Amino acid sequence: MSFATPLENEHHSLGASFTDFAGWQMPLKYDSDLTEHHAVRSVAGLFDLSHMGEIDVTGPDAARFLDHALAGEFTAVTPGRAKYSLICNEDGGVIDDLVAYRLGADQFLVVANASNAGTVFAELTERATGFDVAVTDRSQTTALIALQGPAAESILLTLVPPAEAAAVQELKYYAATTATVAEIPVLLGRTGYTGEDGFELYVPNENAVDLWRALLEPTVRAGGVPAGLACRDSLRLEAGMALYGHELSLDITPFEAGLGRVVRLNKKFVGSQALQKIADTAPARTLVGLVGTGKRAARAQYAVHDAYDPNSVIGVVTSGILSPTLGYPIALAYLDSDRSRLGSTVLVDVRGGKLPFTVVKPPFYKRS
Amino acid sequence: MSEISLPENLSYTDEHEWVAVEPGAALPADPVRVGITAVAVDNLGDLVYLELPTVGSTVTLGEACGEVESTKTVSELYPPVAGTVSIVNTAVVDDPELVSKDPYGEGWLFAVLPSEAGELLTAAEYAEKNGVDA
Numbered sequence: 293m294s295f296a297t298p299l300e301n302e303h304h305s306l307g308a309s310f311t312d313f314a315g316w317q318m319p320l321k322y323d324s325d326l327t328e329h330h331a332v333r334s335v336a337g338l339f340d341l342s343h344m345g346e347i348d349v350t351g352p353d354a355a356r357f358l359d360h361a362l363a364g365e366f367t368a369v370t371p372g373r374a375k376y377s378l379i380c381n382e383d384g385g386v387i388d389d390l391v392a393y394r395l396g397a398d399q400f401l402v403v404a405n406a407s408n409a410g411t412v413f414a415e416l417t418e419r420a421t422g423f424d425v426a427v428t429d430r431s432q433t434t435a436l437i438a439l440q441g442p443a444a445e446s447i448l449l450t451l452v453p454p455a456e457a458a459a460v461q462e463l464k465y466y467a468a469t470t471a472t473v474a475e476i477p478v479l480l481g482r483t484g485y486t487g488e489d490g491f492e493l494y495v496p497n498e499n500a501v502d503l504w505r506a507l508l509e510p511t512v513r514a515g516g517v518p519a520g521l522a523c524r525d526s527l528r529l530e531a532g533m534a535l536y537g538h539e540l541s542l543d544i545t546p547f548e549a550g551l552g553r554v555v556r557l558n559k560k561f562v563g564s565q566a567l568q569k570i571a572d573t574a575p576a577r578t579l580v581g582l583v584g585t586g587k588r589a590a591r592a593q594y595a596v597h598d599a600y601d602p603n604s605v606i607g608v609v610t611s612g613i614l615s616p617t618l619g620y621p622i623a624l625a626y627l628d629s630d631r632s633r634l635g636s637t638v639l640v641d642v643r644g645g646k647l648p649f650t651v652v653k654p655p656f657y658k659r660s
Numbered sequence: 661m662s663e664i665s666l667p668e669n670l671s672y673t674d675e676h677e678w679v680a681v682e683p684g685a686a687l688p689a690d691p692v693r694v695g696i697t698a699v700a701v702d703n704l705g706d707l708v709y710l711e712l713p714t715v716g717s718t719v720t721l722g723e724a725c726g727e728v729e730s731t732k733t734v735s736e737l738y739p740p741v742a743g744t745v746s747i748v749n750t751a752v753v754d755d756p757e758l759v760s761k762d763p764y765g766e767g768w769l770f771a772v773l774p775s776e777a778g779e780l781l782t783a784a785e786y787a788e789k790n791g792v793d794a
Contacts, residue, residue, distance in 0.1 A: 325731055326706040522705075522732060587709045588729070613731065614708045643727060643734060
């Protein structure tokens with residue numbers, strides 16, 4: 293069973309190659325993922341992310357409920373702000389990483405990964421017992437379009453009425469507002485997964501095609517392109533961002549993933565007991581960045597070896613590419629914590645050869 | 661899939677390689693060039709790295725003799741003919757994009773002094789197996 297987004301025909305007419313992602317037929321690339329990657333870094337890319345999950349959390353207890361259901365603190369979030377967070381199970385394992393937008397005192401929008409949307413909705417529904425809150429799954433009826441890149445703001449401003457221009461220009465990173473784009477009401481978040489400035493626009497499915505077309509025209513005119521999931525992955529990796537299923541999973545704790553700052557142990561939440569027990573002990577493994585020389589990428593599941601004892605396995609790569617922006621191989625990997633010193637050399641088993649990589653702290657790329 | 665070029669004077673393999681042997685002809689006494697097809701180029705996407713066999717090495721049917729790496733995947737190269745590698749196209753090692761741009765011309769990978777042919781297909785047979793209007 294495969295889902296299609298409301299923009300499927302747009303992608304076909306743009307010549308996209310498709311891939312199945314979490315049961316959705318998604319554009320992988322339109323032309324070349326390298327071209328799209330470079331375009332996002334230099335101008336802008338337009339992404340269809342309608343496969344993501346959108347869950348409304350509404351009611352007088354909405355914030356308190358999210359404090360209980362998620363690892364972060366939501367009672368403290370001001371309306372108009374968004375927060376990156378984790379939903380954990382009782383053992384402290386990560387069920388999903390997500391972004392929650394506070395749209396009002398009693399209203400949140402939780403955005404989950406496509407692969408976990410159903411699970412997250414089921415968990416939130418179950419955890420809502422005893423709270424005066426309504427949890428509604430909007431994933432099937434909500435479209436999400438992202439405009440990412442240094443020209444994103446100027447492109448967006450061509451479509452926004454003059455009275456709203458200032459609000460868009462002043463919208464801070466990880467803030468959200470309602471806006472009118474090409475005469476379509478949207479929820480506009482200054483959020484993204486590329487490491488560039490950019491926006492994520494949420495609309496009901498019936499407005500998706502009009503919004504996409506309206507955004508695509510000034511994007512292309514500015515030198516930008518429609519962009520698919522292939523470059524989305526290379527962009528987020530350069531920006532050092534985790535991908536669920538690679539850097540995050542049920543078997544990985546937030547502390548191992550370097551996301552301790554996301555976990556607020558001063559409150560009780562699902563998983564807090566288990567996490568409290570391990571919070572004061574250094575984790576056995578640590579997520580690190582690796583940079584290499586040459587052109588061979590260290591890829592997911594490649595083994596990492598001690599530089600002085602090439603047969604000993606000290607970790608595993610979780611994501612890796614030849615960085616299009618930087619021109620050298622970059623990767624994220626879990627290493628034994630006592631082998632994860634910054635600046636140290638490790639050997640990665642790349643197709644039978646052991647290539648040296650240096651341990652670094654992500655991100656690999658930061659926008660100027 | 662349409663507009664995928666498959667020159668008729670070459671032979672092809674199921675592993676998406678071509679070899680400069682005329683279909684049905686005997687193996688020449690001189691080295692023959694080997695490369696990957698336009699179908700492979702289309703499937704792989706942007707090429708970033710090539711690992712080719714070394715000059716003088718023996719390539720054996722059914723055994724991987726190199727790798728072609730794109731942004732997303734690594735694919736193994738299998739020799740269409742067994743024999744000794746006589747020359748490697750260093751131009752494509754320096755610029756893998758040459759393979760994408762001209763897979764049958766400047767994008768050739770290496771040449772083999774052939775001792776034995778593998779299972780070789782004509783352009784038409786390869787086209788049919790891969791859903792190409794050749």
